[in-house]
Amino acid sequence: MVPLDVRVLPVQALLGADLGHPAITESAGLFARPDVVAGAPVRKASYSGALNAS
Known part of the structure; x- marks a missing residue:
């Protein structure tokens, strides 16, 4: 398993x-x-903005 934290991108x-950015690729x-x-953490019974933007 390889963890990916969107905050470090x-x-x-x-x-x-x-x-084309190496980290994005x-x-x-x-x-x-x-x-x-x-x-993602649940807030107000919805998914977070990190998943919403996908």
């Missing part, structure tokens, strides 16, 4: 949708794996 690459590759589990 480069902000400018995320906001600019820089799909590596992170996207993790989601291509068949054993992906996503988790």
Whole structure:
């Protein structure tokens, strides 16, 4: 299992949708794996903004 914390990804690459950035490319590759589990804290019975933006 490889943990991924969205808070450590480069902000400018995320906001600019820089799909060529090495950190973004590596992170996207993790989601291509068949054993992906996503988790986020629950607030007001809804999912967090990190998952909402996906």
